[in-house]
Amino acid sequence: MKTTKQFRTNLRCGSCVATVEPYLNRTLGVDRWKIDVASADKTLTVDGDASTESVKDAVAQAGYQILGEIAAPSAPAVAERPADAPTATTYFPLLLLVAFLVGVVALVEVRVGDFDWGRAMGNFMGAFFLAFAFFKLLDLRGFADNYGSYDVVARRVPAYGYVYPFIELALGAAYVTGFQPAATNFATLVVMSVSSVGVIQSLLNKRKIRCACLGTVFNLPMSTVTLVEDGLMVAMAAFALIAGGHSL
Template identity: 30%
Template sequence: MKNTYIVTGMTCNGCVSSVTEKISKLDGVVSVEVNLENKEAIIDSNHQINTLILQEALRPKYTITKKKTAQKEPLYLEDSFTDNKSKIEQLKPLFLILFYLFSSAILLHYKAWDIKEAMLDFMGMFYIVFSFFKFLDLKGFPDSFRMYDPLAKALPFYGWIYPFIETVLGLMFLMRIQIPIALIVTIIILGITTIGVTRTLLDKKSIRCACLGTALKLPMTEATFIENAIMLVMAGTMLIQILL
């Protein structure tokens, strides 16, 4: 399939060669035709390549947008959040979901309070709800996820199976199946993601958070780090208690 993109930042034939070389190295690309005068790149590929992947390959010197949706397809969040919304407003969906999850976990055990059981239910519901949003766009999620998750970037298939991993972990916590294993896996996968989130925040990159898939366009902020940290602290605390 062929798609035409607008590439800005090119000033000479050397730029044309650089853009052509970088795009040609991407998985699935068959051929690339770059036109300096029109600032266009015609990419022939075996499958649809998300613009985020193309932009990651060309950053920071060049900017690429799909020609037909150049004004509608946000690549990085500085393009999509131009209305100066506060972080709280942007992250309102995330805060609401976490509020409902915490409330549900508490209400399930308020008659016979057991913090361990409440934590297990919270973690289980957390995974189920967050995996649900990822499944809404299973094709688009891996491309967004690999923008900051180190393992997904190194092993593309990991991004494809990640929503399934979350679903399985959610069921394990809710059904109380092999809790120690579920806790260890949680620490590993969220630990890796947290490393990527931390790097993104330190580099001050404004990219989209894929924690709720691509259905909700959330910015990568400190809240994303806190969200992962909550789960890591819970998993670590419970694992230590089990081992001791």
């Protein structure tokens, strides 16, 4: 039975909330949650069918404490104030980065003087993976914790969250150098297809969680934009394989 529970905590700041976020996100039975650090009780409100013990364990794993349970409100508190719908401004960092990558690829093609779709696509994919790996590596532990809250592999094998940025780094280097194009495209197809499964599950379950695509540097919400990002890489890799396995 889905209920709304409230707890007193010692989560006193936004940094505390960011730390506990991945642990609550991957707790079974937690549909939605929020923390009011401005309240006297530093109230944690959880909506779903998670047990009190599982919520306590999740907060404890992050290094904080549940100080006690508050009497349940008469109506689900989480639903009283819906989150604002994401806008283009929300995703400005991501859109700006993609625009820069497209611009760099275009300049390379202008310099070569003979536009080639295969080469341009390979250079874009390489730059994409290198740039996204960079942001993830700025806070590897934070990324791994956040990624493990929704990725189907990292959720079961936490170490995968630490390895994933290096997979992107390797794929980026492979695309830029033209190393084994067919194998590189196939690896991209598999890795990004698997990654998109967790994104799809989160969207279908309407989970309000942070997207880990740019690590923890930017607070980007999970949305269809994330799915489009993964889907684009899958589509480009598949196209390159069908076209003959080359990307440069």
